[in-house]
Amino acid sequence: MKKVILSVAVIAAMGLTSCKNEAKQTTETTTTEVSSEIAMTDLSFGVRGNCGMCKKTIEKAANGVAGVAKATWDVDKKKIDVSFDDTKTDAMAIHKAIAASGYDTEKATGDLAAYDNLPGCCKYDHDMMMNQSGDIKAEVH
Ligand SMILES: [Cu+2]
Numbered sequence: 001m002k003k004v005i006l007s008v009a010v011i012a013a014m015g016l017t018s019c020k021n022e023a024k025q026t027t028e029t030t031t032t033e034v035s036s037e038i039a040m041t042d043l044s045f046g047v048r049g050n051c052g053m054c055k056k057t058i059e060k061a062a063n064g065v066a067g068v069a070k071a072t073w074d075v076d077k078k079k080i081d082v083s084f085d086d087t088k089t090d091a092m093a094i095h096k097a098i099a100a101s102g103y104d105t106e107k108a109t110g111d112l113a114a115y116d117n118l119p120g121c122c123k124y125d126h127d128m129m130m131n132q133s134g135d136i137k138a139e140v141h
Pocket residue numbers: 049050051052053054055121122123
């Protein structure tokens with residue numbers, strides 16, 4: 001009689017353990033799905049420009065691309081940091097949007113008509129080094 005009670009207890013214990021495992025797995029799956037929904041791609045690349053007005057034009061062009069959440073151009077480093085949803089846009093679309101506003105990027109040449117319409121102070125040098133780290137580098141792209 002004691003043996004029967006013991007084996008019932010063992011089976012009951014096993015049943016409880018397997019229920020706990022299932023609950024854990026469900027929780028883990030849910031967490032993964034949530035984090036992939038809010039994933040943003042961070043990208044930075046060189047963009048030529050001179051001043052604060054260039055900054056406004058460049059950032060406006062990048063932010064105008066659907067899927068771009070944030071764009072910040074650094075006047076000293078001649079570099080832009082972009083955060084975007086890669087299910088809505090891609091890097092090349094952002095390069096092209098900035099080029100259309102008249103500015104050269106590492107991968108796209110600025111539109112010449114748009115460049116001609118820029119204010120005098122914004123007519124940057126087309127030989128300007130892009131994506132500067134702050135250190136002096138001899139690297140040419
Ligand atoms: Cu400017």
